[in-house]
Amino acid sequence: PRVRADGCYVLPGLIDSHVHFRTPGLEHKEDWAHGSRAAVAGGVTTVIDMPNTVPPTLDPEALVSKAELVAGTSLVDYRFHLGADPRRPALLARLDPGIATTAKVFMAGHHTAPTVVRDPIALEKIFAAAAIGGVRLLLHAEDESIFTLLDQWQGEPRSYLDYERRRPRSGGISAVARVLELVRRYGTEAHILHLSSAEEADLVTAARAAGLPVTFEVTGHHLSFTDADTRRLGARIRLSPAIRTQADQDRLWEALRAGEVACLGSDHAPHTVEEKTRPVPDAPPGLPGVQELAVAVWTGMRRRWPEEDPDLAATRLAEHLSARPAEMFRLPGKGRLEPGADADLVVFDPAAPWMLSAHDVRSKCGWSAYEGWTMTGRVLTTIRGGQVAWDAERGVFGRPEGRWLSGAAAQDRPRTEITARDPRHAETEAQGPSRGAG
Numbered sequence: 001p002r003v004r005a006d007g008c009y010v011l012p013g014l015i016d017s018h019v020h021f022r023t024p025g026l027e028h029k030e031d032w033a034h035g036s037r038a039a040v041a042g043g044v045t046t047v048i049d050m051p052n053t054v055p056p057t058l059d060p061e062a063l064v065s066k067a068e069l070v071a072g073t074s075l076v077d078y079r080f081h082l083g084a085d086p087r088r089p090a091l092l093a094r095l096d097p098g099i100a101t102t103a104k105v106f107m108a109g110h111h112t113a114p115t116v117v118r119d120p121i122a123l124e125k126i127f128a129a130a131a132i133g134g135v136r137l138l139l140h141a142e143d144e145s146i147f148t149l150l151d152q153w154q155g156e157p158r159s160y161l162d163y164e165r166r167r168p169r170s171g172g173i174s175a176v177a178r179v180l181e182l183v184r185r186y187g188t189e190a191h192i193l194h195l196s197s198a199e200e201a202d203l204v205t206a207a208r209a210a211g212l213p214v215t216f217e218v219t220g221h222h223l224s225f226t227d228a229d230t231r232r233l234g235a236r237i238r239l240s241p242a243i244r245t246q247a248d249q250d251r252l253w254e255a256l257r258a259g260e261v262a263c264l265g266s267d268h269a270p271h272t273v274e275e276k277t278r279p280v281p282d283a284p285p286g287l288p289g290v291q292e293l294a295v296a297v298w299t300g301m302r303r304r305w306p307e308e309d310p311d312l313a314a315t316r317l318a319e320h321l322s323a324r325p326a327e328m329f330r331l332p333g334k335g336r337l338e339p340g341a342d343a344d345l346v347v348f349d350p351a352a353p354w355m356l357s358a359h360d361v362r363s364k365c366g367w368s369a370y371e372g373w374t375m376t377g378r379v380l381t382t383i384r385g386g387q388v389a390w391d392a393e394r395g396v397f398g399r400p401e402g403r404w405l406s407g408a409a410a411q412d413r414p415r416t417e418i419t420a421r422d423p424r425h426a427e428t429e430a431q432g433p434s435r436g437a438g
């Protein structure tokens, strides 16, 4: 098929290193057929999936069985983060990099968290073992006090707005401080997920400037909503860590502008409408976002910094949603547009205004907190492995031929290369200016 690209950016396929596609065990919320369609509709060609499934993926065996379940069902390439098990920290010291190179640690959590690491000794052992095994730890660094407050309300229905008014503002500052102390002690590579507050951004940026191997992720949700939106959206935007104040959001945008953010992630965490409309504390935290991430961030960038050269903005998007995650998560062939790279491309129309409605939502949960948002910018075509995976004009998807990017597979799989001579890409080349961003 011909690919229209006039006036568009052609970006390297986006990498979302933080999705919850819910297989196995939670397929009533999401599955790979729906989740990967949502991904390609949002320009994402590679995802890394989280371990808090049922059962959770806390060891290589569980991870391999998950890979077997997902095989043949995904439109995007994929990898899996392991979950750190407080009862078996030593697993991380001898983890086969062909299976996984990352492990998520839940330092606090709702019942969606598989195994919350509450014991400080277990946490320390996890950091020590990960340093030995060369495993990058991904931290859900949130303070337990948040959940204690909610637990006290057990059986006593409250609105989420009511909870929001009383919620302690500390967020994850003491959890982040503990992480930095352990990184200092063991030299473990640490990546703080869904960082949500100004003081945490300041703390991590200072630690990084002092030479610690620590990075952080910001989600599209924390860049798009503030606690003021709770009045309208209620527990739909209940998220862990919570959506915070305007001042916190402003600081996260500044972190993006300054390049302090390592990567953007969606934290695509769908729950059904029924689950989200239960009274607090039963409405689970998390909302879908893999489809909305790039357009929401683009819309935000153009609104906040209208004077900025759009080429720079597009470069920033490609940097934080493709190049950096490819490097951090060791995804050879991903994250760049050059000969030898995988033929994963997004054709992005930077100017198209459109309103998002529930009808556009591809996630199985069927709703979006962004319904009614007027977006600037639209994903026209997504190409994965040289094949069209999403064509917005015709509204059609490709075939579920996404591959498991296990470390071993990354070394010996055949490459689909981008070359000007390849007729499949010649049309993209010929159709219009590829205002290069990458």
Ligand code: NCD
Binding pocket: 020, 052, 109, 112, 113, 140, 238, 239, 240, 241, 267, 269, 270, 284, 285, 286, 287
């Ligand atoms: C996630 C989920 O629902 O799986 N929810 C969330 O609010 N972020 C769990 C998580 O990532 O902590």
Ligand code: ZN
Binding pocket: 140, 193, 194, 240, 241
């Ligand atoms: Zn988390």
Ligand code: ZN
Binding pocket: 018, 020, 050, 267, 268, 269
């Ligand atoms: Zn998450």
